[in-house]
Amino acid sequence: MSNRVRKITxxxxxxxxxxxxxxxxxxxxxxxxxxxNDKKVTGIYHGYQGMIDNTMFDMESKSVxxxxxxxxxxxxxARCMEFKTAEGRAKAYENVRAAGIDALVAIGGDGTFTxxxxxxxxxDIPVMCIPGTIDNxxxxxxxxxxxxxxxxxxxxxxxxxxxxxASHNRLxxxxxxxxxxxxxxxxxxxxxxxxxxxxxxxxxxxDELIEMLAHxxxxxxxxxxxxxxxxxxxxxxxxxxxxxxxxFGYYDTKVSILGxxxxxxxxxxxxxxxxxxxxxxxxxxxxxxxxxxxxGIRGSEMVTTPLEExxxxxxxxxxxxxxxxxxxxxx
Numbered sequence: 001m002s003n004r005v006r007k008i009t010x011x012x013x014x015x016x017x018x019x020x021x022x023x024x025x026x027x028x029x030x031x032x033x034x035x036x037n038d039k040k041v042t043g044i045y046h047g048y049q050g051m052i053d054n055t056m057f058d059m060e061s062k063s064v065x066x067x068x069x070x071x072x073x074x075x076x077x078a079r080c081m082e083f084k085t086a087e088g089r090a091k092a093y094e095n096v097r098a099a100g101i102d103a104l105v106a107i108g109g110d111g112t113f114t115x116x117x118x119x120x121x122x123x124d125i126p127v128m129c130i131p132g133t134i135d136n137x138x139x140x141x142x143x144x145x146x147x148x149x150x151x152x153x154x155x156x157x158x159x160x161x162x163x164x165x166a167s168h169n170r171l172x173x174x175x176x177x178x179x180x181x182x183x184x185x186x187x188x189x190x191x192x193x194x195x196x197x198x199x200x201x202x203x204x205x206x207d208e209l210i211e212m213l214a215h216x217x218x219x220x221x222x223x224x225x226x227x228x229x230x231x232x233x234x235x236x237x238x239x240x241x242x243x244x245x246x247x248f249g250y251y252d253t254k255v256s257i258l259g260x261x262x263x264x265x266x267x268x269x270x271x272x273x274x275x276x277x278x279x280x281x282x283x284x285x286x287x288x289x290x291x292x293x294x295x296g297i298r299g300s301e302m303v304t305t306p307l308e309e310x311x312x313x314x315x316x317x318x319x320x321x322x323x324x325x326x327x328x329x330x331x
Contacts (some may be wrong), residue, residue, distance in 0.1 A: 005289035006126065010040040012056070012101035015073040016047030016080075016108040016115070019263055020132045020146025022271035023073040023107055028064035029279025030105045030130075035061055037287060042101050046076045047108070048083035048115055051092035056099050068272055071149075071265050077108070083115055086122075093123045102126070103286045105279070107145075109133040110311065117292055117307040126291035128282040129307060132275075134263055137181035139313040140305030141296025145278065148270040150177070150262045151188050157258055158192030158225060165223035171213065171244075171251035175237035177262050178229035184262070185229035186322055195224040195330045198240065200231035201318050206240070210248045212330065217250045224251065277302060 011034045015023050027043075034041045043063065045055040067074050082088035096104075103126040106116040113129050120127040131138045134150035154176050165172045174194075176184050182199030189197035196212050198204050209226070216224055228237040237255050245253045267275070278295045281302045285293065293304040 006102075008039060008103045008126065008286060010042060010100045011103050011105060011283060011286065012042045012044055012096060012099070013059075013075070013105045014044035014047050014050060014107070015075045015077045015132065016106060016112040017077060018109060018133060019072050019077050020134050020144070021071045021149035021263070021265055021267035022145040022275040023132050024064075024067040024070050025267060025272045025275035026107050026130050026132065026145060026279040027073070027075060028068055029276040030283055031059050031064045032061055033280045033283040037283065039283075039287075040100070042099050043075055046078040047080060047112070048092060049078040049080040050076075051095055052080065052082055052088055054095040054099075056095070056101075068276075069266050071263075071267060073107075079111070089119055089122060092119070093125070096125070103291075104128070105130065105282045105286070107132045109135070109144075110138060113138070113294060113307055113311055117311060120292050120307075126286055127307075128286050128291065129294040130275075130278045130282050131294060131296065134184065135178055135181045136183040138294070138310065140294045140303070140310040142299070143274060143297055145271055145275045146263070146267070147183065148274075149265060149268045150184055151191070152268055153262050153265055154184060154188035154258060155191045157256070157261075158188065158194070158227075161256055162192070162223060162225055165225065165254075168252060169222055171224045171226070171253045173226045173228055173237040173241040173244075173253070173255045175228045175230055175255070175257040177258070179231035181231075182229045182318055185227045186318060186326060189227035190322060190326050190329060192225065192227070193329070194227045194326070195221070196226045197326050198226065198228045198232040198234060199318065199323075200229050200233065202323070203233060206234060206243045206247075209240070210244060213244070213248060214250075216330070
């Protein structure tokens, strides 16, 4: 964070890394807030790759008309290995400077934040980040853009799968996204009434899972749902299902891997409002002289956290109350 207020005339905005529902709402808010403050806006296609390839364009208010309800990102996104090199970043900066951009708003996850922090330090360009990822695994904020929508998508899938599971006396293993974070699995599992939830942060042995399922079977449950985060240490839903079926054949066992459908779809009302608030805050923070920080929400308030601090805290802990609640609700 810096207290030095420099003159900003043009803001560049881009999305990077995995897409998340609500990114378009954030782009819209950045563009219109900057224009409201008499600043010009440049859109950068394909994130850091677009800086290197010089795929940039002027944005006006009409550029973001009718996008708030759309999933994905109209600015597109890409992962860029070249930007990880000093030569790649130097080329990117040459293009950014030539476009007249003197401040950046980066929307994405931890990889996006890392690139923004390094780029800002190397070339002394103001940067403000907005957390956009369905995994809800970033420091400095209670919620990330896209998380609420992804949860709703998973819950809808669980509800539909339970209908067919109950009709056939089946045990379904549903794999959701979350290589390192069990936030989606935990929250969607509770909301969907799952009998068990396997999380990357928790070691759940197969024998322990079988014991939980056997206890439910003793109560004559007609169907059961197990939510498995893709990063669970047992190796994902297919492996878990195979090992459970070998030892526990009470139910007909099926697997559903939800995959990338969790990233798609129209953003929820909550994500649209959150993204709009964050986009508005990002521009205003830059204009106040704040830089190398991320926008976040704590409770109902918008806050900022220095990128260096946000990136240094790698250990994100699950809400232990929710973990305990999940166990009790499965009884």
